[in-house]
Amino acid sequence: VPMMVSKSSGDLWEEILAEEDGNLDRGSDFGNSLKPKEPEITVLYRRRKCQNPSKDVVAERRRSNSSSTSLNENRVSLVPAKRVSWNRSLSTRGRTSITVEAFVGYQPQQRKSKRKGKPPLPKGKIIQTPSFDKEIAYFKEVDSFELLEESPSPKRSGTWLMGVQTDKVAIPHLSSVLRKWLIAQKQGCGPPLSLTKILQTPAVCKESVSSALRTLEDGSLPIHPSLSIQNRINFSSLSGDFSIRPSAAERCSEKSCEDIQVAVGKLSLTSYHDSQDGLGWDPLLALLTACGQSAPSTLLDVLLSYCDSENISKVGEGTFGEAFKVGETVCKIVPFGGDFQVNGEVQKRPEELLEEVMLSCTLNRLRRHGDDVLNACTSFIQTIDLRVCKGHYGAALIKAWEDWDGKHGSENDHPKEFPENQNYVVFVQEHGGKDLESFVLLNTDEARSLLLQVTLALAVAEAAYEFEHRDLHWGNILLSRKGSETLSFTLEGRKVNVRTYGLLISIIDFTLSRINTGEDILFLDLSLDPEIFEGPKGDKQFDTYRKMKEVTDECWQGSFPKTNVLWLQYLVDILLLKKSYDRTSKDQRDLRSLKKRLNGYGSARDAAADPFFSDLFVNHES
Numbered sequence: 001v002p003m004m005v006s007k008s009s010g011d012l013w014e015e016i017l018a019e020e021d022g023n024l025d026r027g028s029d030f031g032n033s034l035k036p037k038e039p040e041i042t043v044l045y046r047r048r049k050c051q052n053p054s055k056d057v058v059a060e061r062r063r064s065n066s067s068s069t070s071l072n073e074n075r076v077s078l079v080p081a082k083r084v085s086w087n088r089s090l091s092t093r094g095r096t097s098i099t100v101e102a103f104v105g106y107q108p109q110q111r112k113s114k115r116k117g118k119p120p121l122p123k124g125k126i127i128q129t130p131s132f133d134k135e136i137a138y139f140k141e142v143d144s145f146e147l148l149e150e151s152p153s154p155k156r157s158g159t160w161l162m163g164v165q166t167d168k169v170a171i172p173h174l175s176s177v178l179r180k181w182l183i184a185q186k187q188g189c190g191p192p193l194s195l196t197k198i199l200q201t202p203a204v205c206k207e208s209v210s211s212a213l214r215t216l217e218d219g220s221l222p223i224h225p226s227l228s229i230q231n232r233i234n235f236s237s238l239s240g241d242f243s244i245r246p247s248a249a250e251r252c253s254e255k256s257c258e259d260i261q262v263a264v265g266k267l268s269l270t271s272y273h274d275s276q277d278g279l280g281w282d283p284l285l286a287l288l289t290a291c292g293q294s295a296p297s298t299l300l301d302v303l304l305s306y307c308d309s310e311n312i313s314k315v316g317e318g319t320f321g322e323a324f325k326v327g328e329t330v331c332k333i334v335p336f337g338g339d340f341q342v343n344g345e346v347q348k349r350p351e352e353l354l355e356e357v358m359l360s361c362t363l364n365r366l367r368r369h370g371d372d373v374l375n376a377c378t379s380f381i382q383t384i385d386l387r388v389c390k391g392h393y394g395a396a397l398i399k400a401w402e403d404w405d406g407k408h409g410s411e412n413d414h415p416k417e418f419p420e421n422q423n424y425v426v427f428v429q430e431h432g433g434k435d436l437e438s439f440v441l442l443n444t445d446e447a448r449s450l451l452l453q454v455t456l457a458l459a460v461a462e463a464a465y466e467f468e469h470r471d472l473h474w475g476n477i478l479l480s481r482k483g484s485e486t487l488s489f490t491l492e493g494r495k496v497n498v499r500t501y502g503l504l505i506s507i508i509d510f511t512l513s514r515i516n517t518g519e520d521i522l523f524l525d526l527s528l529d530p531e532i533f534e535g536p537k538g539d540k541q542f543d544t545y546r547k548m549k550e551v552t553d554e555c556w557q558g559s560f561p562k563t564n565v566l567w568l569q570y571l572v573d574i575l576l577l578k579k580s581y582d583r584t585s586k587d588q589r590d591l592r593s594l595k596k597r598l599n600g601y602g603s604a605r606d607a608a609a610d611p612f613f614s615d616l617f618v619n620h621e622s
């Protein structure tokens with residue numbers, strides 16, 4: 001008989017602990033077409049102890065890690081042609097810097113956060129100080145698990161790593177690089193975007209920009225709207241459903257190709273240089289290029305292309321982003337580049353936004369379906385458009401912000417403070433629903449499907465891009481009831497359908513994520529922000545950061561799919577401890593058994609084959 005169990009149930013912990021002693025693993029009596037390849041993982045994870053490593057030691061460690069590695073044989077090989085080391089330091093809630101070390105000797109700036117030691121608190125919510133006594137007792141045994149070996153970084157790195165050979169890099173000319181890139185995009189071949197190429201592009205070189213400035217003394221932007229490459233780039237670099245974009249026929253026409261070449265030729269003379277800050281290249285121009293723009297738009301111009309001003313409403317906020325519902329979409333507005341703090345944080349730099357743009361575009365590619373697609377899923381939030389904007393917020397947005405503030409109490413600064421020259425990136429995304437923290441789950445079926453969808457999404461992204469989310473707390477999983485009874489995933493060429501019970505998940509916020517796009521490895525160097533590991537002991541979220549640190553041994557650029565498993569274990573904890581829904585004692589035991597078995601898995605892909613999920617798969621296809 002189902003019973004309602006809530007986190008406040010008085011005897012839950014005693015019951016859980018008593019049941020744990022019985023160790024009621026369900027074992028392997030579940031059929032599953034995604035059986036782990038090896039029932040037991042025997043290879044031990046190499047731990048390297050290094051007390052208080054200096055930056056040099058860390059750098060050396062990175063080099064040796066990246067040069068002695070191999071890709072998991074079950075993955076699509078994505079050995080990058082070049083390696084870019086993107087060292088990003090983290091504030092308590094996000095990226096604070098990104099270093100293109102191939103080009104500059106950037107010294108990362110540590111940010112002082114207003115929320116020390118508590119990064120991803122959802123905004124506008126009253127947080128009660130929890131008591132962790134019983135949780136600590138329960139999870140003691142979990143903390144002592146053995147770490148398993150992870151698949152390390154791809155081979156052939158080094159050229160770009162840690163500033164090596166900076167002065168020997170031959171930087172191709174803007175026009176040739178961008179032209180090749182754009183044409184490749186238009187023809188549907190090659191990666192969606194390459195940071196390497198964008199940032200190799202001397203569009204962002206001082207010399208190039210200066211000469212462009214001399215050529216265009218008035219500094220005006222030469223691209224006429226009729227030649228705009230914006231739509232074409234965005235369309236081709238973001239896979240998925242883009243009904244508002246030009247047709248495929250238009251994109252593939254000869255005329256279009258010529259337009260792109262003309263536009264690129266002119267783009268090389270574009271003179272946006274106001275965020276050059278001694279780096280030797282212009283990150284704002286690179287960001288504009290990546291978003292397919294020659295100049296920033298205004299916020300309202302972008303938003304009003306999706307709905308009328310009276311239909312804009314705010315749906316959520318983070319430390320860096322304000323999210324607005326705009327028609328059927330959500331626009332996350334992230335200010336960047338300014339020299340004053342926003343919400344108590346130093347503003348993100350254009351380089352950081354560039355990388356987030358890259359991550360979003362790359363994950364978008366997983367949405368493609370077709371017979372030849374090896375890995376596909378729709379569980380990462382769909383990015384519909386990406387735009388660089390500049391200027392004031394505008395009356396409609398201010399009103400939406402103030403309405404939300406009146407109802408929820410914003411923790412963010414009032415956006416009317418933004419000056420006229422404020423820059424933003426707007427991430428136009430599908431509406432993913434409510435985050436797990438505030439979503440009301442109905443029953444165990446929903447909870448199990450949620451877990452499986454997250455697991456499979458991570459498994460698919462692992463297989464395609466060595467993706468690790470690295471921050472999958474309950475604010476970063478959105479949920480909606482969209483009615484579909486089953487959902488398809490393609491994992492390593494096999495299509496599987498899973499029961500949803502009407503629930504769909506969307507994973508957001510790739511701030512801490514690590515990805516191998518095939519050309520670039522993007523990651524956040526958490527070693528530059530030790531605060532994140534200093535959160536309260538017993539808090540599952542912070543314990544997970546610490547476990548990630550153990551697993552990665554602070555080599556954050558490496559591929560350690562085990563981190564995905566750690567977040568799955570965190571999610572099981574959340575479902576056991578923080579969420580209330582109809583469930584039986586057996587349901588709880590099953591969840592706890594799953595959590596134990598997760599100790600033995602090295603990746604989300606392994607976890608997806610766990611018997612816990614067996615009966616959620618329908619109609620397996622090979």
Ligand SMILES: Nc1ncnc2c1ncn2[C@@H]1O[C@H](COP(=O)(O)OP(=O)(O)OP(=O)(O)O)[C@@H](O)[C@H]1O
Pocket residue numbers: 093094120122315316317318319320321322323330332381429430431432433434435475476478508509511
């Ligand atoms: N696509 C979306 N659909 C629905 N709601 C969204 C969407 N994107 C963001 N939100 C809402 O906005 C909130 C903030 O978004 P997000 O976490 O991406 O911002 P952020 O500034 O990057 O956060 P952080 O402070 O963790 O860096 C989310 O918790 C969610 O409530």
